[in-house]
Amino acid sequence: MAGNLTLTMxxxxxxxxxxxxGILKMMNDGGFKIVAMKYMHLSKTKAEAFYAVHKERxxxxxxxxxxxxxxxxxAILEKDxxxxxxxxxxxxxxxxxxxxxxxxKVYATSIGENAVHGSDSDENAQIEGDFFFSQxxxx
Ligand code: ATP
Ligand code: MG
Numbered sequence: 001m002a003g004n005l006t007l008t009m010x011x012x013x014x015x016x017x018x019x020x021x022g023i024l025k026m027m028n029d030g031g032f033k034i035v036a037m038k039y040m041h042l043s044k045t046k047a048e049a050f051y052a053v054h055k056e057r058x059x060x061x062x063x064x065x066x067x068x069x070x071x072x073x074x075a076i077l078e079k080d081x082x083x084x085x086x087x088x089x090x091x092x093x094x095x096x097x098x099x100x101x102x103x104x105k106v107y108a109t110s111i112g113e114n115a116v117h118g119s120d121s122d123e124n125a126q127i128e129g130d131f132f133f134s135q136x137x138x139x
Contacts, residue, residue, distance in 0.1 A: 002080075002081045002082075002083065002084065002122065003082060003083065003122035003125060003126075004078055004079060004080055004081070004082050005035065005076055005077070005078055005082050005122075005125050005126070005129060006032075006076070006077050006079075006082040006083045006086045006118055006119045006125045007074070007075070007076055007077075007117075007118075007119045007124075007125050007128035007129045007131075007132070008027070008074070008075050008076075008077055008086065008090075008116060008117055008118055008119075009067075009072045009073065009074050009075075009116065009117040010023050010024075010072060010073040010075075010115070010116055011066070011067065011072055011113070011114065011115055011116060011117065012066060012067065012069045012070035012071065012072060012113075013066075013108075013109055013113035013114075013115060014107050014108075014115040014116065015070060015071050015072060015073065016070060017107065019107050019115070020073055022106070022107070023103055023107060023115065023116060024073075026089065026103050026106070027075075027077060027089070027103075030079075030085070030086075030089045031079050031085070032077040032078065032079045032082070032086065032089075033077065033078045033079065034075055034076075034077060034078075035075075035076040035077065035078050035138050035139060036075060036076040036129070036132070036133040036137050036138045036139065037073065037074070037075040037076075038073070038074045038075070038132060038133070038137075039071060039072075039073050040071060040072060040074065041068070041070065041071045041072070042067055042068050042072060043068060044064060044065070044068040046068070047063075047064040047067040047068040048060075048064045049131075050067070050128070050131060051063055051064055051067070059112065062112060063112065066112060066113065074132045074133075076129045076132075076133060076138060082125070083118070083119050083120070083121060083122055083125055086118045086119075087118050087120070088102075089102060089103060089118075090102060090103045090104055090115075090116050090118045091103060091104040091105050091108075092104065093111060093114060094110075094111040094114075095108035095109070095110065095111070095114055095115075103115060103116050104116065
């Protein structure tokens with residue numbers, strides 16, 4: 001059975017565009033409840049740890065530089081079938097391919113600066129949620 005939690009980040013590009021409120025509204029309107037939330041600046045080391053699965057990819061340096069370039073919002077979101085439904089709501093990695101009505105269609109700039117992160121599996125949703133939040137920080 002699909003899990004009901006996913007982990008999101010509002011990335012530095014979207015924070016700089018003053019889009020935190022607009023993106024949180026799209027998440028709420030999409031049926032997602034906020035279980036935990038933090039406004040923080042990831043160090044380069046923390047960004048490298050979060051994206052360790054992409055270590056061998058050519059864009060790893062660019063990605064971790066970008067993710068540590070300014071503050072982010074990290075949140076755990078709850079909804080039935082959360083991982084799959086949230087990836088539908090955020091749209092394709094490349095905003096040029098993102099469907100109308102998706103968060104990346106509205107707010108992303110490029111494949112690198114694409115406004116939001118969403119977990120890609122229930123297993124990673126749990127790992128990523130634990131990366132940012134203790135049990136006491138979840139409601
Ligand atoms: P995310 O994991 O952030 O939700 P995703 O699952 O859609 O995005 P991944 O393949 O996991 O995409 O890539 C992680 C992130 O790495 C992307 O969101 C993007 O910011 C960056 N990225 C991916 N491909 C490229 C690329 N070709 N050039 C630059 N950055 C890239
Ligand atoms: Mg991913």
